[in-house]
Amino acid sequence: MRNSDIKKIFTTILEPIAFGLLALLFIIPSITVINLEPLTKAFKNLDVLGVSEKAEIEIEIVGGTHQIFSREKIKKNEDGVFSYTTTITRRDSDRYSKPILVIKNNKNVDSKIEIYGHTNLPTKSDISLIIDDQVYRLESPSGDVTSHKILLAPNGEYTVYLAIETFSDVQFNEDFELEIREIE
Amino acid sequence: MSKLLKRALKYAIVPAILMIAGKVIGIFIVTIKYGYPIEIGNDINGFFSTQIYFDDSQITYFVNSISDLVMLIVISVPLIYQILKTSLFQSTVNNPKTIVKAAKFNILSWITKDDTTFLQTFVWCAFLWLTTGLIIKNGIEGDTYSWIAYLAGSLSFFSGLLTLKIFEIEIDRVYPDSKKYY
Numbered sequence: 001m002r003n004s005d006i007k008k009i010f011t012t013i014l015e016p017i018a019f020g021l022l023a024l025l026f027i028i029p030s031i032t033v034i035n036l037e038p039l040t041k042a043f044k045n046l047d048v049l050g051v052s053e054k055a056e057i058e059i060e061i062v063g064g065t066h067q068i069f070s071r072e073k074i075k076k077n078e079d080g081v082f083s084y085t086t087t088i089t090r091r092d093s094d095r096y097s098k099p100i101l102v103i104k105n106n107k108n109v110d111s112k113i114e115i116y117g118h119t120n121l122p123t124k125s126d127i128s129l130i131i132d133d134q135v136y137r138l139e140s141p142s143g144d145v146t147s148h149k150i151l152l153a154p155n156g157e158y159t160v161y162l163a164i165e166t167f168s169d170v171q172f173n174e175d176f177e178l179e180i181r182e183i184e
Numbered sequence: 185m186s187k188l189l190k191r192a193l194k195y196a197i198v199p200a201i202l203m204i205a206g207k208v209i210g211i212f213i214v215t216i217k218y219g220y221p222i223e224i225g226n227d228i229n230g231f232f233s234t235q236i237y238f239d240d241s242q243i244t245y246f247v248n249s250i251s252d253l254v255m256l257i258v259i260s261v262p263l264i265y266q267i268l269k270t271s272l273f274q275s276t277v278n279n280p281k282t283i284v285k286a287a288k289f290n291i292l293s294w295i296t297k298d299d300t301t302f303l304q305t306f307v308w309c310a311f312l313w314l315t316t317g318l319i320i321k322n323g324i325e326g327d328t329y330s331w332i333a334y335l336a337g338s339l340s341f342f343s344g345l346l347t348l349k350i351f352e353i354e355i356d357r358v359y360p361d362s363k364k365y366y
Contacts, residue, residue, distance in 0.1 A: 015186070015189065018189045018190070018193060019189070021193060022189065022192055022193055022196060025193070025196040025197065025200045026196070026200070026310070026311075026314060028200065029200045029201075029203040029204050029311075029314070030314055030318060032204050032207075033203060033204065033207045033255065033315075033318055034318065035234060035235075036204075036207050036208060036211065036236060036251075037236075037248055037322070037327065038211065038235075038236040038237065038238050038244045038247050038248050038251075039235050039236065039237050039238075039244065040237065040238060040239070040240065040241045040243075040244045041223070041225075041237040041238075041239065071325070074241070075241040076240075076241060
């Protein structure tokens with residue numbers, strides 16, 4: 001085999017690899033920058049005398065991945081209202097659920113919270129929250145939205161599950177928003 | 185392997201590194217300057233395994249916005265420099281008065297060597313578009329100040345137009361403008 005033939009074979013092999021490398025030089029920074037975007041999470045406050053926590057209601061996002069719940073976020077506005085948002089992606093008819101939040105009542109007395117959640121568009125889905133095996137329906141398939149008041153025991157910790165049930169396939173994404181406010 | 189591909193690879197390395205460095209430096213400069221508590225986690229969350237956490241959503245919003253702005257600056261400033269340099273170089277070829285102006289502003293070194301090519305400018309411009317895309321995505325999702333998204337959009341638009349102008353200048357070198365000769 002002549003040198004020119006070897007060179008030709010190498011060129012044929014190297015060129016697609018070089019194209020791949022060039023594409024990677026664009027893809028890797030994009031993925032890294034997305035990965036580096038900061039998130040919000042309540043930190044554990046530790047001091048030399050042990051754990052110190054503020055006497056207030058604390059809500060943490062559980063996070064993780066799920067088949068249909070994505071882009072989960074939690075924000076607290078100036079009025080102290082927590083707002084949890086997620087995108088519910090297209091899905092087959094079925095029942096789906098995911099632990100979304102952990103609510104902690106750091107007070108030594110009972111606290112009452114009000115929950116109110118809905119999608120931006122009516123989707124003929126049954127959306128509810130499950131807290132301590134108790135189901136709270138937020139949005140009915142007809143689009144009716146209901147708010148609920150929940151009593152939190154002193155120093156109680158509750159894992160909140162978001163459940164959604166649809167009887168027909170949903171072909172589009174929808175944004176869901178849950179508001180949690182302390183009322184007592 | 186074609187020379188064009190080799191050069192494109194060579195030109196893409198620096199902006200790729202700068203893009204990541206801009207974001208990281210932006211996050212850590214703001215965090216250190218304002219003394220915000222920061223935590224680095226490694227929960228497996230979808231495609232990613234490392235997360236930077238702040239304990240307040242307003243701090244997260246501010247840090248993300250400033251780091252996006254730093255990333256935009258580190259990508260757009262060299263691109264603007266390249267565009268200005270190429271334009272200035274071409275202007276001196278056609279108009280000697282520009283040399284006097286360049287000497288006045290002490291930027292004669294910009295026009296002594298034409299080492300900026302269209303390919304280099306195009307690669308940087310592509311990275312600016314990529315950066316803008318990420319910033320606009322953040323702006324839409326409410327993770328970055330909207331004015332940064334508008335600024336990035338405007339910079340990308342005008343840089344795109346100027347890069348196109350450089351492409352025309354390069355093309356004129358190969359196929360000179362007929363008006364000059366007829």
